[in-house]
Amino acid sequence: MNYLLPIISGVLTGLAMPGNLFSFLIWFSVAPFLYSFSKSKGTFERLFKVFLYSYSLMFSTLWWEIPVLSKNIPEVINSFPGYIGFFSFLLMILILTLPYYIIWFLGELYFRKSRVINFKSITLFSVFSYAAAEVLKQFGDFAFTGGNLSDALYLHTGFLQILPFTGTIGLTILILLVNSFIAFVRERERLKYAIIIIGSLYVINFAISEKLPLIKMNENAVKISVFQTNVPQEVKYSDNMWNSYVEISNYLQENNDKTDLLILPEAIFIKDIRESEIFRIIQEAVKISNKNWIIGFPIYNSEKKEFYNSALYLNKSGEIENIYNKIKLMPFAEFLPYENIFRIFSFFKLVNYYTPGSDYSVLNLKDKKFSVQICFETYFPEVSRNFVKNGAQFLIAISNDGWFSHKTALLQHFSKSVLRAAENRRTFIQVSNTGITGIVDKYGRIVETLPIKTYSSANFNVPIESKETFYTKYANIIIIIILILAMLFSLI
Structure with a gap:
């Protein structure tokens, strides 16, 4: 005993x-x-x-x-x-x-x-x-x-x-x-x-x-579309990137909702598509939608010879307005910690080892400021906190949770978005490939979630907050x- x-x-x-x-x-x-x-x-x-x-x-x-x-x-x-x-x-x-x-x-x-x-x-x-x-x-x-x-x-x-x-x-x-x-x-x-x-x-x-209190929407609220793509991992990680595009193409072509921003999950593609025909088609879809987009895929910096796990912010013209490179990487899957000791575990690398980003860059949408973080960055309070300190008025996370067979994993991941929302008094939106995709208000109340493991979308009204909490500051x-x-x- x-x-x-x-x-x-x-x-x-x-x-x-x-x-x-x-x-x-x-x-x-x-x-x-x-x-x-x-x-x-x-x-x-x-x-x-x-x-x-x-x-x-x-x-x-x-x-x-x-x-x-x-x-x-x-x-x-x-x-x-x-x-x-x-x-x-x-x-x-x-x-x-x-x-x-x-x-x-x-x-x-x-x-x-x-x-x-x-x-x-x-x-x-x-x-x-x-x-x-x-x-x-x-x-x-x-x-x-x-x-x-x-x-x-x-x-x-x-x-x-x-x-x-x-x-x-x-x-x-x-x-x-x-x-x-x-x-x-x-x-x-x-x-x-x-x-x-x-x-x-x-x-x-x-x-x-x-x-x-109930959350009151005002004229400063932002209208956002989210798309849960539900692309199987075996399709996403195949050699042919067109397979992934085909899985999501119907929604991209029919996305006519009158919203300000469309958010897609992390790693829609697992390779840098910026020079591909697929990206040019997506740019045309952005122009037709008449809204800004967030889309996630790795990018390669040829000058530095470095890969990044990234979220790209496209404006209504389909141009890349900003790129956020993931700062908190997952050990073994995205980078190899203490290489001299753990080199034998390099087989866990999914595609590439990434270089961590360095800038908590805040994005602009009709003079409203927001941020996007990637996947398990929601597990680290300082990421959301630093974005809020830099002026983010609402928070977004994009994720690829398609590896997980059990809902428990999805719930444990989404629970972190709830905590980050309450800590910083900011509306928090998580958009995932297979779920959980949903919105949490500034008090940590889950407002809406999409059914997991489904190809689905939703529109959210997002209020704007500017005050920093005691915790955010100190x-x-x-x-x-x-x-x-x-x-x-x-x-x-």
């Missing part, structure tokens, strides 16, 4: 994540780990418990990656066998546990021989050491914020109103406070207090959700404070 509690805790926490089981689990799922960790008898035991918890958490959160790596990608690009993909998944999960070892490191400072442990000190240590781990998950070549505690509550709109002030770390701290209380309160009072606290929180969540200070408090509560 000594080492079983962290595993149970990790699995329960993973099952609370979007698309898995019940979000309700998040209020007590971390408590067994915190309790077990506090009862550890030495350095190795604490280290091993952090490993067991974090590995089981990430495994039960990201289980949907197993068919992606062992079946879907191998069948399409045919560069490695399925069993290699499975073992690579196990290694990937191991890498994703690294930030959690800050809990072990801080625990070595806290559980020293001279320490007098009481309810207050163990609670504060547990809350902020874990919060520090989630902060560190945002940084480095292996950065990935999947499995953050706050993800579980993406549908709880009342709780999301914490985010404009603290970001998701504030919601994580609230969750950890409840879990720590349950872990360390006297056993005979545990159930009673858990029911009272969690019940009260849900009443508060409901009350706040009901009091949030997120870096909040991060520093969390790390300082984590160290402080480990030492005092």
Whole structure:
């Protein structure tokens, strides 16, 4: 039982994540780990418990990656066998546990021989050491914020109103406070207090959700068309780019909606088509539509000999007005981290390794400013935050989620758009190849989504927002404070 509690805790926490089981689990799922960790008898035991918890958490959160790596990608690009993909998944999960070892490191400072442990000190240590781990998950070549505690509550709109002030770390701290209380309160009072606290929180969540105002459209609102292309990956990654064009050509030719902007997903094509006949046909379609377009495909810079994963912004004349190059690339699929160590994993490259972009460029549409980010960039709060600081009045993400067989993966990805919308008080639109395509209002309420794995489109009215939230302005200070408090509560 000594080492079983962290595993149970990790699995329960993973099952609370979007698309898995019940979000309700998040209020007590971390408590067994915190309790077990506090009862550890030495350095190795604490280290091993952090490993067991974090590995089981990430495994039960990201289980949907197993068919992606062992079946879907191998069948399409045919560069490695399925069993290699499975073992690579196990290694990937191991890498994703690294930030959690800050809990072990801080625990070595806290559980020293001279320490007098009481309810207050163990609670504060547990809350902020874990919060520090989630902060560190945002940084480095292996950065990935999947499995953050706050993800579980993406549908709880009342709780999301914490985010404009603290970001998701504030919601994580609230969750950890409840879990720590349950872990360390006297056993005979545990159930009673858990029911009272969690019940009260849900009443508060409901009350706040009901009091949030409706979004009023004004004359400054932008009308946007979105197109969920639903092109199979085996078609997209075939040698003939015309195959992809044929899959979407009917919509492009019939797109006569009276809107200001059309958004297509990431990687409509997997090669640079700017010099091709296909692109000239698309330019003509843009002119006929009489609207600006966003379309995603890789581009090649012949002077620098570099590839970029890009979103192109075309004006009504079909001319390229701006290009955003993806800044936060996915390790192994889009770039190879620590090449000297991980060179043997280069077979995971889907098409090309890309060079990261450097500019959080804001686009202009009838004097309204907006931004576009690409795929898993929504997992990184600083991307949306930097766009808003540069003047973006609404946010867009384009994605190619066609690799994922299970809806859980799509829900976990889309949940990040909900969090980014609430953090920055900006309407957020995600447009994906197979879904989830949808719009989220500035309070984090999901306004509309399209059916997944369908060839479909929709029109959205998007209000314009200009004010920056406290979190948008001071997120870096909040991060520093969390790390300082984590160290402080480990030492005092």
